[in-house]
Amino acid sequence: RCATEYPICNNCEILGFTVVPQAGYTEVRMGKNATLRCALTEPKEVLQVTWQKESEESNENIATYSIANGLKIHEPYKDRMNFTSLELNETSITFWDSRMDDSGRYKCLFNVFPDGSYSGSISLSVFGLNASVHHESSEDRFIVTCNAHGLPEPTITWNNLFNSTPTEETxxxxxxxVSITSRLEIYNIQSISARDLTCRVSNTNETVELPVKIKGGRKSYLHPLLSLKSLHIGLLSKREKKARLIS
Incomplete structure (x- = not known):
């Protein structure tokens, strides 16, 4: 009965009662506050409450509270997350200005005397979209890279391909x-008149447009041999002027 009613409880059958999260899954928009809550189903002598972020390698302590030692928020959550309930039988933490990398699975642990540890888990998803674009140019090509980082999964499109095929990595x-990088290489840029290129990043919640100005027709490149020749002529001119002054 216990395992069916509280499937996310780690040890309810053994202990005879459960840790009940407010919700097994919480979703917020990036930049908004995200609150996670857990409570025991019956009062116990709780010595300490600990919150952890779970990972495959190990669980990372992010916050602890006890009457004896007070509260402690661990790096890198300090100054942007805190306890919003200091009850030992019922605990909550809140992320201020939540980030997408706050997404993950969190565990609340109640250290109970004399039984040991009771725990429950909550999944947090912070949805949003971050995007950036940068470019570099050489004598014969123009390379534009567009990066997207989002939840739900984003897509990248270009408003103009200039007869090129973008490469994409997910x-x-x-x-x-999900992180996506799209790379567009445009060749023969001298033949391109001044035109706009836009990287469009979108997911089911929002769209971001990042313009890149291509001024291929106005770019001028000085050939290395021409540069050396110009330098040689300049040196000769200086010598001629010096010779005239001496004479």
């Missing part, structure tokens, strides 16, 4: 966030 992170 990385799906364990916390659900």
């Amino acid at each position: 990385v799906k992170h364990k916390n659900g966030i």
Whole structure:
């Protein structure tokens, strides 16, 4: 009965009661506050409450509270997360200005005397979209790279390909966030008149447009041999002027 009613409780069958999260899954928009709550189903002598962020390697302590030692917020959560309930049988933490990398699975642990530890888990998803674009140019090509980082999964499109085919790389992170990099190489840029290029990044919640100004027709490149020749002529001119002054 216990395992069916509280499937996210780690040890309810053994202990005879449960840790009940406010919700097994919480979703907020990036930049908003995110609150996670857990409570025991019956009062116990709780010595300390600990919150952890779970990972495959190890669970990271992010916050602890006890009457004896007070509260402690661990780096890198200090100054942007705190306890919003200091009851030992009922605990809550709040992320201020939540970030997408706050997404993941969190565990609340109640250290109870004399029984030991009771725990429950909550999944947090912070959805949003971050995007950036940068470019570099050489004598014969113009390379534009557009990066997207979002939840839900973003897509990248270009408003103009200039007869080129973009390459794309996708990385799906364990916390659900997806990173995409799209790279567009444009050749023969001298033949391109001044035109606008836009990287469009979108997911189911929002769209971001990042313009890149291409001024291929106005770019001028000085050939290395021409540069050396110009320098040689300049040196000769200086010598001629010096010779005239001496004579």
